[in-house]
Amino acid sequence: MSELPEKVLVANRGEIAVRVMRTLRALGIASVAVYHREDADGRAVREADEAVELFGDTPVGAYLDVPGIVAACGATGASAVHPGFGFLSENASFAEALAEAGITFIGPPPSAMRSMGDKIESKRLAAAAGVPTLPGSPDAVSDVEEAVAIAAEIGFPVLMKASAGGGGKGMRIANDAAECREAFERASSEAAASFGDGRVFVERFIGRPRHVEVQVLADGHGTVLHLGERECSIQRRYQKVIEESPSPAIDAETRAAMGATAVALAQAVGYVSAGTVEMILDEDGSFYFLEMNTRLQVEHPVTELVTGIDIVAEQIRIAAGEPLSFGQDDVRMDGWAIEARVYAEDADNDFMPAIGRLGLVRFPAGEGIRVDHGVVEGQQVSASFDPMIAKVAAHGATRAEAIARLRDALRRTVLLGTVTNTAYLERVLAHPDFAAGETHTNFLAVHAEALAPVPADADVERCLVAAAALASPRYDQRLAAPEPLASMGSWRP
Amino acid sequence: MPFEITLGDGDAHAVDVARRGGRATVTIDGRDYHGSLRPAGDGYELTLEDRAEPLWIVVQGDEVLVHAFGRSWSLSIVDPIERSRGGGPSEDVATAPMPGTVVRVEVAAGDEVAKGDVLLVIESMKMQSEITALRDGTVEQVFLAVDDTFDRGAALVALVPEPEAVEAD
Numbered sequence: 001m002s003e004l005p006e007k008v009l010v011a012n013r014g015e016i017a018v019r020v021m022r023t024l025r026a027l028g029i030a031s032v033a034v035y036h037r038e039d040a041d042g043r044a045v046r047e048a049d050e051a052v053e054l055f056g057d058t059p060v061g062a063y064l065d066v067p068g069i070v071a072a073c074g075a076t077g078a079s080a081v082h083p084g085f086g087f088l089s090e091n092a093s094f095a096e097a098l099a100e101a102g103i104t105f106i107g108p109p110p111s112a113m114r115s116m117g118d119k120i121e122s123k124r125l126a127a128a129a130g131v132p133t134l135p136g137s138p139d140a141v142s143d144v145e146e147a148v149a150i151a152a153e154i155g156f157p158v159l160m161k162a163s164a165g166g167g168g169k170g171m172r173i174a175n176d177a178a179e180c181r182e183a184f185e186r187a188s189s190e191a192a193a194s195f196g197d198g199r200v201f202v203e204r205f206i207g208r209p210r211h212v213e214v215q216v217l218a219d220g221h222g223t224v225l226h227l228g229e230r231e232c233s234i235q236r237r238y239q240k241v242i243e244e245s246p247s248p249a250i251d252a253e254t255r256a257a258m259g260a261t262a263v264a265l266a267q268a269v270g271y272v273s274a275g276t277v278e279m280i281l282d283e284d285g286s287f288y289f290l291e292m293n294t295r296l297q298v299e300h301p302v303t304e305l306v307t308g309i310d311i312v313a314e315q316i317r318i319a320a321g322e323p324l325s326f327g328q329d330d331v332r333m334d335g336w337a338i339e340a341r342v343y344a345e346d347a348d349n350d351f352m353p354a355i356g357r358l359g360l361v362r363f364p365a366g367e368g369i370r371v372d373h374g375v376v377e378g379q380q381v382s383a384s385f386d387p388m389i390a391k392v393a394a395h396g397a398t399r400a401e402a403i404a405r406l407r408d409a410l411r412r413t414v415l416l417g418t419v420t421n422t423a424y425l426e427r428v429l430a431h432p433d434f435a436a437g438e439t440h441t442n443f444l445a446v447h448a449e450a451l452a453p454v455p456a457d458a459d460v461e462r463c464l465v466a467a468a469a470l471a472s473p474r475y476d477q478r479l480a481a482p483e484p485l486a487s488m489g490s491w492r493p
Numbered sequence: 494m495p496f497e498i499t500l501g502d503g504d505a506h507a508v509d510v511a512r513r514g515g516r517a518t519v520t521i522d523g524r525d526y527h528g529s530l531r532p533a534g535d536g537y538e539l540t541l542e543d544r545a546e547p548l549w550i551v552v553q554g555d556e557v558l559v560h561a562f563g564r565s566w567s568l569s570i571v572d573p574i575e576r577s578r579g580g581g582p583s584e585d586v587a588t589a590p591m592p593g594t595v596v597r598v599e600v601a602a603g604d605e606v607a608k609g610d611v612l613l614v615i616e617s618m619k620m621q622s623e624i625t626a627l628r629d630g631t632v633e634q635v636f637l638a639v640d641d642t643f644d645r646g647a648a649l650v651a652l653v654p655e656p657e658a659v660e661a662d
Binding site: 058352353354355356359360362382383384410411412414415416417419420422423455456459460463464465467468469470471472473474475 | 496498500503506508509510512517519521526528529530535536537539541544546548549550551552553555557558559560561562563564565566568570572591592593594617640642644645
């Protein structure tokens with residue numbers, strides 16, 4: 001019988017570090033936080049049983065300090081590391097460095113991380129495992145004329161994307177041969193600059209795609225299950241903004257087909273732990289492999305809300321060698337869950353990143369509401385890290401109920417001191433096309449005008465002006481000032 | 494004399510407050526409204542005539558941040574007398590067009606610069622941009638160092654004020 005670790009180090013920050021620690025506490029496992037000094041007073045450090053400071057050339061660099069994290073495990077006696085997402089979560093060398101030090105990496109084997117981390121290699125493996133892939137170049141495109149020839153064969157429009165890319169970097173769309181030449185040069189040079197790898201991949205571009213992904217869980221004993229899908233079509237510049245489970249576009253039959261496909265791929269690469277197979281769903285119902293993320297996803301809460309399964313707990317048990325305690329037939333999707341990512345950004349001003357001191361923080365609570373956040377009142381939101389500061393999610397019996405609950409929860413999310421996108425998120429959820437499930441990855445761009453802010457009406461403006469006047473010490477200071485006019489205010493009790 | 498209160502980028506309202514116990518009369522653009530602001534729940538309750546609204550408030554100097562009607566708002570308070578003393582925006586101080594981090598500082602106090610010269614390089618949203626001098630002059634002060642972060646509108650570099658801009662008194 002395998003045993004769970006007694007102490008786990010969480011190699012991350014913010015809301016995901018807090019979320020992982022919540023499960024550690026529930027499992028009776030002690031937690032160790034690592035932090036850069038900017039995060040010294042953050043919620044993750046407060047929630048952890050122990051905390052170790054890391055140093056780096058930049059604040060982000062501290063969380064990428066592999067020797068520092070290995071040393072922190074040694075100093076605290078942590079026998080396993082949960083990497084969260086981002087930072088070192090998909091870094092195979094990090095997992096190997098931990099293994100060399102006798103520390104368990106709570107995640108997949110390095111070989112699976114490597115093969116799925118390369119877009120070209122992962123597509124080849126997916127095709128070999130019987131997963132539908134978009135028509136495209138079988139290999140890295142070496143030069144511009146080859147790219148044009150392949151594009152003509154596939155048919156325009158085509159998408160160019162960096163082999164080593166991510167987050168939309170090194171991606172370009174081309175509608176004809178001339179655009180293809182320009183797109184190739186730009187995608188390739190951007191990829192070379194960002195990732196040191198200028199190889200570019202050409203594939204068919206789908207006009208109104210949905211982003212649908214399948215959550216898989218695999219143990220070390222050969223069992224691979226899927227936990228249904230999440231639709232993450234509401235994106236801005238390839239970054240997800242709103243995610244839901246199930247997808248409004250999928251029926252039981254497609255769900256089973258996508259699930260079986262994702263399980264087949266996980267089996268083919270010897271996958272262990274939680275992973276996500278991302279796919280593009282076309283309007284005609286056909287789906288194609290996009291990529292596999294070999295880590296916990298930001299949007300995992302919606303799957304947890306509908307299935308009742310704690311994915312982080314499963315990752316920890318699997319890493320300890322335990323077999324999955326349930327089978328595919330035990331996985332049930334109950335109701336509907338939607339998550340909105342709260343970013344410190346000014347949605348009304350070209351999504352400019354925002355900073356500032358959070359003077360007042362109030363998160364909503366109530367039936368079906370889940371908030372994952374990593375902030376404390378008084379905290380400085382800086383430009384040093386990712387601008388996502390919280391995830392607000394709602395679960396309901398129906399999609400309409402989940403939407404209504406999430407809208408209400410966002411209206412009650414109070415983050416004063418920096419600008420956030422909560423009002424924008426609520427406008428997205430309120431859009432009739434969203435309510436109708438007409439979601440695709442161009443949604444935010446297509447509906448930009450309808451999603452613009454509505455100015456306050458006269459009554460609202462009067463209330464706000466009056467509140468500001470009554471709250472401001474200005475009027476009291478003036479009365480207290482030792483000036484002749486001010487002293488005439490002596491009638492004031 | 495009333496203060497001017499502005500909601501976001503909107504028009505300024507002339508606002509005065511006269512308190513009487515827990516009640517107050519708020520005069521907005523010449524019209525009187527009876528109102529109060531009292532702690533309620535984990536925030537406040539505003540009453541204005543026959544309307545009552547729950548809200549949350551943070552006062553940061555002359556900036557008042559309010560969460561009400563399901564979203565946050567920013568209001569600014571200006572004393573028209575102070576403003577008339579202070580003067581308007583000038584070309585003496587280069588300010589940040591967006592929040593970000595200082596990547597490079599190209600000048601130091603005492604340096605002579607020409608209009609268009611790069612003063613410093615900032616990074617925002619993973620994009621670098623140059624902050625340039627708005628006129629010829631001498632650098633008086635560089636307010637930030639490499640790796641410092643700043644908000645939109647922050648003062649970055651000041652030039653020695655031009656002689657004709659200096660007031661006689």
